[in-house]
Amino acid sequence: xxxxxxxxxxxxxxxxxxxxxxxxxxxxxxxxxxxxxxxxxxxxxxxxxxxxxxxxxxxxxxxxxxxxxxxxxxxxxxxxxxxxxxxxxxxxxxxxxxxxxxxxxxxxxxxxxxxxxxxxxxxxxxxxxxxxxxxxxxxxxxxxxxxxxxxxxxxxxxxxxxxxxxxxxxxxxxxxxxxxxxxxxxxxxxxxxxxxxxxxxxxxxxxxxxxxxxxxxxxxxxxxxxxxxxxxxxxxxxxxxxxxxxxxxxxxxxxxxxxxxxxxxxxxxxxxxxxxxxxxxxxxxxxxxxxxxxxxxxxxxxxxxxxxxxxxxxxxxxxxxxxxxxxxxxxxxxxxx
Amino acid sequence: xxxxxxxxxxxxxxxxxxxxxxxxxxxxxxxxxxxxxxxxxxxxxxxxxxxxxxxxxxxxxxxxxxxxxxxxxxxxxxxxxxxxxxxxxxxxxxxxxxxxxxxxxxxxxxxxxxxxxxxxxxxxxxxxxxxxxxxxxxxxxxxxxxxxxxxxxxxxxxxxxxxxxxxxxxxxxxxxxxxxxxxxxxxxxxxxxxxxxxxxxxxxxxxxxxxxxxxxxxxxxxxxxxxxxxxxxxxxxxxxxxxxxxxxxxxxxxxxxxxxxxxxxxxxxxxxxxxxxxxxxxxxxxxxxxxxxx
Numbered sequence: 001x002x003x004x005x006x007x008x009x010x011x012x013x014x015x016x017x018x019x020x021x022x023x024x025x026x027x028x029x030x031x032x033x034x035x036x037x038x039x040x041x042x043x044x045x046x047x048x049x050x051x052x053x054x055x056x057x058x059x060x061x062x063x064x065x066x067x068x069x070x071x072x073x074x075x076x077x078x079x080x081x082x083x084x085x086x087x088x089x090x091x092x093x094x095x096x097x098x099x100x101x102x103x104x105x106x107x108x109x110x111x112x113x114x115x116x117x118x119x120x121x122x123x124x125x126x127x128x129x130x131x132x133x134x135x136x137x138x139x140x141x142x143x144x145x146x147x148x149x150x151x152x153x154x155x156x157x158x159x160x161x162x163x164x165x166x167x168x169x170x171x172x173x174x175x176x177x178x179x180x181x182x183x184x185x186x187x188x189x190x191x192x193x194x195x196x197x198x199x200x201x202x203x204x205x206x207x208x209x210x211x212x213x214x215x216x217x218x219x220x221x222x223x224x225x226x227x228x229x230x231x232x233x234x235x236x237x238x239x240x241x242x243x244x245x246x247x248x249x250x251x252x253x254x255x256x257x258x259x260x261x262x263x264x265x266x267x268x269x270x271x272x273x274x275x276x277x278x279x280x281x282x283x284x285x286x287x288x289x290x291x292x293x294x295x296x297x298x299x300x301x302x303x304x305x306x307x308x309x310x311x312x313x314x315x316x317x318x319x320x321x322x323x324x325x326x327x328x329x330x331x332x333x334x335x336x337x
Numbered sequence: 338x339x340x341x342x343x344x345x346x347x348x349x350x351x352x353x354x355x356x357x358x359x360x361x362x363x364x365x366x367x368x369x370x371x372x373x374x375x376x377x378x379x380x381x382x383x384x385x386x387x388x389x390x391x392x393x394x395x396x397x398x399x400x401x402x403x404x405x406x407x408x409x410x411x412x413x414x415x416x417x418x419x420x421x422x423x424x425x426x427x428x429x430x431x432x433x434x435x436x437x438x439x440x441x442x443x444x445x446x447x448x449x450x451x452x453x454x455x456x457x458x459x460x461x462x463x464x465x466x467x468x469x470x471x472x473x474x475x476x477x478x479x480x481x482x483x484x485x486x487x488x489x490x491x492x493x494x495x496x497x498x499x500x501x502x503x504x505x506x507x508x509x510x511x512x513x514x515x516x517x518x519x520x521x522x523x524x525x526x527x528x529x530x531x532x533x534x535x536x537x538x539x540x541x542x543x544x545x546x547x548x549x550x551x552x553x554x555x556x557x558x559x560x561x562x563x564x565x566x567x568x569x570x571x572x573x574x575x576x577x578x579x580x581x582x583x584x585x586x587x588x589x590x591x592x593x594x595x596x597x598x599x600x601x602x603x604x605x606x607x608x609x610x611x612x613x614x615x616x617x618x619x620x621x622x623x624x625x626x627x628x629x630x631x
Contacts, residue, residue, distance in 0.1 A: 003437055004437060004438050006437070007433075007434050007435075007437030007438055008434070008438075010434070011423055011426060011430065011431075011434040012423075014425060014426055014430060015423045015424060015425045015426060018425035168421075171421030172417065172419060172420045172421050173420065173421045173422065173423065175390055175417065175420070176415075176417060176420045176422075176477075177438075178389075178390045179388050179389070179390055179410070179413075179415040179417075180410065180435065180438040180439065181407065181410045181411055181438055181439060181440075182438050334390065335390065
């Protein structure tokens with residue numbers, strides 16, 4: 001069994017490595033995005049602001065600032081939680097209107113700067129005092145780095161496996177494999193192993209390069225972060241295989257993959273936090289593997305979280321992987337018709 | 338001679354189409370068995386059921402005295418009618434990949450040599466010509482030292498020289514003791530390679546046996562072929578078949594001299610007459626009413 005898996009694994013690797021255009025795209029895309037974002041969004045410059053208000057509820061007449069347009073106000077029950085979110089660019093500003101009134105802002109956040117200006121303009125009586133958020137603030141480029149690496153991982157796993165399997169099925173290569181002793185599970189495991197090697201290598205190289213060049217923070221354990229990336233890769237490959245398990249048209253596969261890709265990219269927290277999106281959207285985002293990969297990665301990188309602390313994310317990824325693999329192997333079809 | 342493979346009452350039904358209709362046959366060990374028929378006759382579907390890549394609606398396949406299973410997959414070599422191979426892999430890498438899927442191993446260098454791939458071992462699959470590609474697909478079918486080899490329309494699209502070279506390869510494989518099951522719509526290919534044939538039409542086997550015996554049993558004599566123009570009207574009561582699309586008339590004769598005299602006596606010119614032996618295409622036409630390459 002291992003020999004057969006290795007044979008398919010090796011052949012797939014050779015095929016991928018010699019397809020220079022695809023290989024280059026997989027490396028260039030995330031590097032270009034990170035470089036561009038580090039230049040363009042030194043501290044983030046989205047058009048909307050999210051301000052956390054300490055307390056259980058927001059009273060509209062508590063302060064004139066609450067009437068400011070283009071600002072989303074969200075309640076934050078705990079100060080420590082609010083400070084963490086300000087530090088991680090999930091909140092642009094944290095305000096406490098109750099006595100002693102105060103506010104906290106990330107000095108590396110351009111959005112925080114503008115939100116602070118708006119706050120001070122509204123606070124004509126000078127009730128609020130500025131307090132330090134403590135610790136090392138996180139730049140937007142730090143925050144977005146896991147998002148970009150995760151997004152690249154997602155595209156590589158879904159398209160690099162799902163699309164390729166559909167092409168193999170369509171051109172008869174899978175049918176040829178069917179006529180050998182190779183079993184569906186062996187084929188699937190070989191695809192996972194091959195994609196893992198490629199994705200994890202590329203992700204590691206890009207992570208190390210950006211870590212060295214941009215001095216991105218790393219509070220936790222590198223091996224824990226690698227484990228999250230590995231589990232996320234397996235889960236995303238399994239999802240790609242499930243989508244491609246029976247499809248025989250590349251166009252349909254592309255449509256189905258995009259149908260998964262785009263919501264996952266928008267709702268998993270690749271580019272921005274969903275803090276202002278509401279509870280329902282935040283809960284819905286938990287169905288996406290990438291949400292758990294990014295939450296866990298950021299917790300390790302910025303908060304120094306251990307594997308035990310990100311166990312819910314790891315369990316969710318594991319459960320999804322099992323479900324995707326089970327149904328993927330069950331409905332897998334070697335050839336059209 | 339022992340039976341290598343047996344198909345028992347195979348049926349394959351698609352919505353509205355009965356692709357394979359109660360097909361049964363047995364193949365002797367070390368022989369070449371040909372499934373002959375036009376496109377759409379059900380040959381490929383029948384063979385794919387036997388190969389295990391298509392599920393039968395009903396029926397059984399027995400290999401070497403037992404229902405075809407894991408051992409069959411290990412010991413069978415298959416060349417599909419058309420198979421894409423992985424891009425960017427060389428000929429040798431492709432053969433190594435497929436060989437690793439089996440426990441049985443053939444000597445790869447010997448296969449490469451016998452399939453005339455020595456000069457191509459480092460060439461990318463994408464850069465092979467049609468004939469080179471067919472030789473590689475045959476080599477892929479041989480990597481596990483198969484006892485039973487399926488060749489599905491192996492020479493379709495090849496030029497005459499490449500076809501003859503391919504036949505030589507198949508004859509060498511047969512000489513080594515393997516059993517070959519060949520599907521083709523080339524009658525000459527079947528006549529050269531096959532010990533036994535089954536002619537299929539519309540999903541059914543219409544006749545089966547050794548090619549020479551089938552022809553001997555049905556045709557006692559030769560076929561006289563004449564141009565249709567100026568002939569048909571003068572044939573009188575001479576028994577004949579007319580092929581308007583080919584512009585010819587055919588007469589089956591057990592006494593050619595007497596037939597030619599009779600034709601000349603009716604005032605038919607013999608300047609463009611052709612006399613030939615009956616072949617499998619004639620047999621197919623007689624049995625089904627249409628040509629093999631329809």
